[in-house]
Amino acid sequence: xxxxxxxxxxxAGDGVWTGGIAPGWDIMxxxxxxxxxxxxxxxxxxxxxxxDPVSVTAHFLAPxxxxxxxxxxxxxxxxxxxxxATAGIEAQGRTLLSMLGTFAEATTDSTVERVDAxxxxxxxxxxxxxxxxxxxxxPPFVDRVEVRLHPAVGAPGVGSGGPxxxxxxxxxxxxxxxxxxxxxxxxxxxxxxxFADLPIGWVPTIEMTTHVRARPVEGWLACRFTTRxxxxxxxxxxxxxxxxxxRMVAQSRQLALLTR
Amino acid sequence: xxxxxxxxxxxAGDGVWTGGIAPGWDIMxxxxxxxxxxxxxxxxxxxxxxxDPVSVTAHFLAPxxxxxxxxxxxxxxxxxxxxxATAGIEAQGRTLLSMLGTFAEATTDSTVERVDAxxxxxxxxxxxxxxxxxxxxxPPFVDRVEVRLHPAVGAPGVGSGGPxxxxxxxxxxxxxxxxxxxxxxxxxxxxxxxFADLPIGWVPTIEMTTHVRARPVEGWLACRFTTRxxxxxxxxxxxxxxxxxxRMVAQSRQLALLTR
Numbered sequence: 001x002x003x004x005x006x007x008x009x010x011x012a013g014d015g016v017w018t019g020g021i022a023p024g025w026d027i028m029x030x031x032x033x034x035x036x037x038x039x040x041x042x043x044x045x046x047x048x049x050x051x052d053p054v055s056v057t058a059h060f061l062a063p064x065x066x067x068x069x070x071x072x073x074x075x076x077x078x079x080x081x082x083x084x085a086t087a088g089i090e091a092q093g094r095t096l097l098s099m100l101g102t103f104a105e106a107t108t109d110s111t112v113e114r115v116d117a118x119x120x121x122x123x124x125x126x127x128x129x130x131x132x133x134x135x136x137x138x139p140p141f142v143d144r145v146e147v148r149l150h151p152a153v154g155a156p157g158v159g160s161g162g163p164x165x166x167x168x169x170x171x172x173x174x175x176x177x178x179x180x181x182x183x184x185x186x187x188x189x190x191x192x193x194x195f196a197d198l199p200i201g202w203v204p205t206i207e208m209t210t211h212v213r214a215r216p217v218e219g220w221l222a223c224r225f226t227t228r229x230x231x232x233x234x235x236x237x238x239x240x241x242x243x244x245x246x247r248m249v250a251q252s253r254q255l256a257l258l259t260r
Numbered sequence: 261x262x263x264x265x266x267x268x269x270x271x272a273g274d275g276v277w278t279g280g281i282a283p284g285w286d287i288m289x290x291x292x293x294x295x296x297x298x299x300x301x302x303x304x305x306x307x308x309x310x311x312d313p314v315s316v317t318a319h320f321l322a323p324x325x326x327x328x329x330x331x332x333x334x335x336x337x338x339x340x341x342x343x344x345a346t347a348g349i350e351a352q353g354r355t356l357l358s359m360l361g362t363f364a365e366a367t368t369d370s371t372v373e374r375v376d377a378x379x380x381x382x383x384x385x386x387x388x389x390x391x392x393x394x395x396x397x398x399p400p401f402v403d404r405v406e407v408r409l410h411p412a413v414g415a416p417g418v419g420s421g422g423p424x425x426x427x428x429x430x431x432x433x434x435x436x437x438x439x440x441x442x443x444x445x446x447x448x449x450x451x452x453x454x455f456a457d458l459p460i461g462w463v464p465t466i467e468m469t470t471h472v473r474a475r476p477v478e479g480w481l482a483c484r485f486t487t488r489x490x491x492x493x494x495x496x497x498x499x500x501x502x503x504x505x506x507r508m509v510a511q512s513r514q515l516a517l518l519t520r
Contacts, residue, residue: 113490
């Protein structure tokens, strides 16, 4: 099932849409967070009439299992260029996530005033190992997305170069990644802290914010994830996604809990 | 008027609180964004019964002028350790900001598992120039907060070391900065892009997210703000706040528009 089909929603009236968590978009039974955000963002985009997220924040309240969901969205403000909406996803009476986001038409303005960064220096995709199941880290919906890690990253769970992950992303079936697909790209890689030489269990995300800076062109996306502060039981994970033209198209940050 | 008094709210029943934008917390008549976030966060904290923001996101919808406001907050989920709420601020029938946040008791867990960063290397506060009015940048509520810039930062509007701002923060009257005060600290400095040698006008914030990582101890806060991507009419500004014990207590990111 394509990403577009797996995040499709149908109007159910009065700011409500029906949809579903498709099988295969989960990690050990729990829907990928970025994928859930894409469903909520689709509802918010429908509510605002503006197709592209500019900045979306989700707080994750309960794990999502494959099956039907209800998305709701409500416009808070409609402006000339931007519209802001709240959105949520519910399943079996439980709220899975709550979202607040601003939407627009993705800018075609590719002016670069100043960039103090460069895309990750990755070997060609064919020379980057495909992320597959290991004993310590099952594949994040590997039949849906193709994540190829920089060879220097090593295997998840095997501490190596510190909490930094770089690699390529695309959908498995070659479907182009649109601005909603970027919400998945920033949450598709193994957590940085799995490479930090720490005894770590699960890492539930409290909150994730993604800024979409431009509509990506077709092709592989080069991604980088870093963590600088693992303190007090929390860590942040910062992400960047660069498209095939070398533009940074999405920036993300999530706050997650460290469990043993 | 202290920060606590300037952000005080009174219950008006049914998830609604009355408050006000106090004179002096504005920049050229518009309330400081972090200050507005603190009022909304106070309502959300009251609604959840949990005093400290863990992660709060605001989308800024209209400028706030001194005068009465209405804050509303609604709990989305109450968990064992965290509660999530939406909140908003309205004035004269207009929504000024919309917020989504997760609240808790600020952790006393000061475990440092790994930190790949250091506090800014600042001269003592008395050797850092106090931020005061210039022709190009009026003081951000300088009678309320004491912002002292690293001498190398230079004057706002005078491009120098690039889009990076470092300095000290405290409230003018010596009131300790609590976890809500941190929401002001991360938005109290002149925008990084004012130091980027670009022709820039006003820089309206679309969205701001702050993670509170620990309750700060009393004393000066060392702050750092950086921007890496000024593209397509947008830029992000990343902030860090370190307390007097050398702990990173808050991390922020905002997405703002570049206007000429």
